[in-house]
Amino acid sequence: MNTKQVLLVALVLCVFSAGIVSADDTKDEKIACSVCGYLITKTEASVGEHDGKTYYFCEPGCKAFFLKNPEIVASGKTVDPVCGMLVDREKAIQTVHKNWTIDFCSEMCREKYLSEPEKYELNYDVVAQEVKPVREMKHKTEFEGRPYHFISEKNKKEFVRNPDAYVYAECPIGGEVFLRKDAAGSMTYKGKTYYFGCKGCEAKFKSDPGKYAAAARSTKHEGCIHKTEKTSCPHANKQKECPHAKKKSGCPHSKEGKSSEETEKKNCEGKGKTCPL
Numbered sequence: 001m002n003t004k005q006v007l008l009v010a011l012v013l014c015v016f017s018a019g020i021v022s023a024d025d026t027k028d029e030k031i032a033c034s035v036c037g038y039l040i041t042k043t044e045a046s047v048g049e050h051d052g053k054t055y056y057f058c059e060p061g062c063k064a065f066f067l068k069n070p071e072i073v074a075s076g077k078t079v080d081p082v083c084g085m086l087v088d089r090e091k092a093i094q095t096v097h098k099n100w101t102i103d104f105c106s107e108m109c110r111e112k113y114l115s116e117p118e119k120y121e122l123n124y125d126v127v128a129q130e131v132k133p134v135r136e137m138k139h140k141t142e143f144e145g146r147p148y149h150f151i152s153e154k155n156k157k158e159f160v161r162n163p164d165a166y167v168y169a170e171c172p173i174g175g176e177v178f179l180r181k182d183a184a185g186s187m188t189y190k191g192k193t194y195y196f197g198c199k200g201c202e203a204k205f206k207s208d209p210g211k212y213a214a215a216a217r218s219t220k221h222e223g224c225i226h227k228t229e230k231t232s233c234p235h236a237n238k239q240k241e242c243p244h245a246k247k248k249s250g251c252p253h254s255k256e257g258k259s260s261e262e263t264e265k266k267n268c269e270g271k272g273k274t275c276p277l
Contacts, residue, residue, distance in 0.1 A: 034073055035062035037101040046170055050074055059146070060168035064177045081120045082109040126166040127155035143167065169195035172216035173204055189213050 030039050034055040045056040046063050050070040057063040066073050080087050085105045092103035093110050097117055104110040113120050121134040128151055137149035139156040143163050150156040159166055164180035171178075174197045180186075183195035185202035189209045194216065196202040205212045 031056050032101040033058035033062050035065050039096070039099050039101065060170040060177045063170060064168050067177065078103045080105045080109050081122065082112050123149040125149065125151050125155055127158050128152075170216075171195065171197040171201055172212050173201035174198075 030041055031045065032039055033045070035057060038058040040056070040058045042056065045058065046060060048055050048057065048063055048066055050066075051074065053074065055066060055073060057066065076089050078087050078089055078092070079085070080092075081102065081104075083105060087103050087105050089103055092105065093107055095102050095104070095110055095114065097114070102113065104113065118135050119133075122131055123134045123137055124131050125137065126148065130151065132149075132151055134149060137151050139150040139153050141148050141150075141156055141160055143159075144167075148156075148159060150159065162181070167180050168177050169180045169183055170176070172194050176197045178195075178197060180195055184198045186193055186195045187202065187206060187209065188194075190213070192213070194205060194213065196205065
């Protein structure tokens with residue numbers, strides 16, 4: 001998948017510049033997820049770093065996308081959902097719709113979107129791994145307060161039957177992200193469930209859950225316990241590092257999707273510019 005195709009996928013997650021802020025800003029400030037643009041507070045956000053900049057994420061799936069495509073997130077480019085043009089985020093015209101930050105190449109595209117948002121909204125079927133216009137996704141459910149859209153009732157039922165096969169988690173010790181079904185273990189603490197990349201991380205968390213729960217969203221993860229405590233690693237005699245130490249999950253949105261609104265691209269105010277898609 002080339003850069004332009006990844007940016008189209010990121011349009012569903014909407015890669016936005018508002019998610020990039022310095023680490024010393026006010027903690028309760030509302031920021032946009034660096035991948036999907038969903039507005040959250042810093043205390044709610046998961047974090048990551050690339051080339052000295054801090055990026056914020058609304059959920060582990062967005063962090064998984066970032067870890068696989070850091071250059072895409074840091075590129076300063078996104079896609080206008082109306083005309084499909086590449087947009088420089090620093091120069092884009094922005095709006096907030098349903099708590100999502102959206103970028104446009106022109107005021108005309110922004111007005112078109114706001115006049116008929118259902119015409120341009122895209123979403124991702126996590127079971128089919130396809131991007132589709134929301135109006136074509138007739139099946140919907142909620143999981144842990146988040147809406148999920150599907151192109152068929154069959155896909156919806158599959159998700160409801162086993163959401164852990166499609167929802168990402170982040171290890172509070174090592175900081176890696178993975179599908180929940182691949183977690184080495186889990187623990188519920190004060191009403192929140194934490195998932196772990198290996199048994200060593202699980203044991204470390206359980207030794208002082210208050211300490212590690214408070215630090216779970218920090219950029220300064222202690223790292224997989226097997227990296228520093230080789231004697232406790234069950235894999236110590238087989239390889240140098242725990243197999244989970246470098247594990248990074250791929251983006252759950254890795255399949256290419258295309259908007260059906262091709263005619264809008266021809267009518268965009270950015271006439272004369274080549275549509276990247």
